[in-house]
Amino acid sequence: MGAAPGDIIPEERVRLLVAVDYPRANGKPVLSALVKPALAPDAPAPYxxxxxxxxxxxxxxxxxxxxxxWEQQRTTAYALSLGEPSPAYQQSPTTRAGDRVTLALSEDQIVARFREHLRLVANGHSVIKWKTLLRKQGIPSSVLSARDQVRLLAAVDRPYVPGRGLLSALVKGEGLLTGPAPFFGEVLAELGWVPDAATPTVEAAWRAASGRAYAQHTGTPKSVPAARAAEEGRTHWSKLGTTKAAVVDAARRALIDAAQRQVCVGWHTLATAAGLKPTDLSGRTREAILVAVDSPTSPHGVLLSSLVVASEHTPLPYFDSILKRLGRPHGLRPIELGQVRKREQALAFAAHRSTSTTAPEERA
Known part of the structure; x- marks a missing residue:
């Protein structure tokens, strides 16, 4: 990760490993079982x-x-890495040719695993075949019908919100290099999509949905609207003599430091950490940076972005938008939004608590 072991406090180490393995699902190995203290024999780590x-x-x-x-999880992880059948599904000892394989996973578990894997696909600016997506979960394609495919992919993107990215748009058709999969129109219909002036066709809806999925699940969007691309694209960062990834990394480190000191900070602190002036970053760019800072966290991870305050320690005007882009509950009333922000600040302080001296005047 490019960090020294001492940079990560014990509580943060546990939280990070929990986030790596979240969400749990039947047949999915706990990869944290592969982590052990240096120079120690093979055995469960103390944590x-x-x-x-x-x-x-x-x-x-x-x-x-x-x-x-620990032993069970290591065995499962090694088996999957070697391409052996995953415990995600089970076969009867009396299975004959043509018999149907019975899934041990519930539909909710399958959807959760699809969603988790498609977020990784989005983060890599990529697409994935349906059969490959199933194979990655250890599910044979023969057990799911075409109707199952549409229903499960629609469930991945529920609740449907017009204008939001769709992870299902990243599942490509067999033999197609680009464009919507043949079943994507059915997924849209299942979600309740209605053509409009901006997306009058399935192909237009696919282009918008996939572009927004990349924008929402990665630090470097592959395809975003022209106005946002102008602010967040390569030309913008090259003029500043840096990259978005470098600024995100600097902002994350600055916010971890703030959490350890139990304080909130303004954008001037984050900009200085990245070697920039606050005026170099527009509001939309600042929002995108904070979304990227918190994107690796699980739905139950702490939000470092909650530690960023505007002038006079007021909440960021786009905090609700950050929650939305991270898949958190959003559209809240101001008082509810304030409560969420305070709760996330407390969680961030608790996760990064250190013995460093706290500056009272910086605390929100």
Missing amino acids: FADVLAGLGWRSDLSEAKVAEI
């Missing part, structure tokens, strides 16, 4: 039980039970 508790296991597991789970 592995805390990781399991963060993922939903009981917090009072015996050492023997923790070791048993």
Whole structure:
């Protein structure tokens, strides 16, 4: 990660590992089982039980039970890396040719795993075949019908909000290099999409939906509206002598430092950390940077963006938009938004608490 072990406090180490393995699903290995202290023999790390508790296991597991789970999870992870069948589905010992495979996962679990994988696809500015998406979850394509495909992909993007990116748009058709998959129109219909002036056709809707999906799930959007591209594109960053990734990294480090000092900061602090002036960054660009800072977190991770305040310690005018782009509850009333912001600040302070001296005048 480019950080020294001492840069990450024990509480943050556990939270990060929990985020890596979130959400839990039947048959999905806990990759944190592959992490062990340096120069130590193969055995559960001292903090592995805390990781399991963060993922939903009981917090009072015996050492023997923790070791048993650790061994099971390592075995599952190694099996999947070698391309062996995933425990995500089970076959009856008496299965004959032509028999249907019975899934051990519920539809909600399948949708959650699809959504998680498609976010990775979006982050990589890529697309994925339906069969490949199924194979990555250890699900044979023979167990799901064309109707199942449409229903599950629509569920990935529910609740449907016009103008928001659709992860289902990143599932491509067999043999197609670009353009909407043949079933994407059915997914749109399932979601309740209605053609309008901006997206009069399925292809136009696919282009907008995929572009917004890239913008919402990665730090460097692949296709965004012209106005946003002008503010966030390569030309903008090259003129400033930096890259968006570098600014995001500097902002994240500055916010972690602020959380450790238990303070809130303004944009001047983040800009200085990135070697820029506050006036170099527009409001839309600032919003995009904070979305990228918090994008790697799980839906239950802390929001470092909550520590950024406007003048006179007032909330950022686009905090609700940040919540929306991160898939969090949004569209809240001002008093509710303030409560969310205060709660997220408290969580960030708790996750990054250190012995550093707190500057009272900077606290919101």
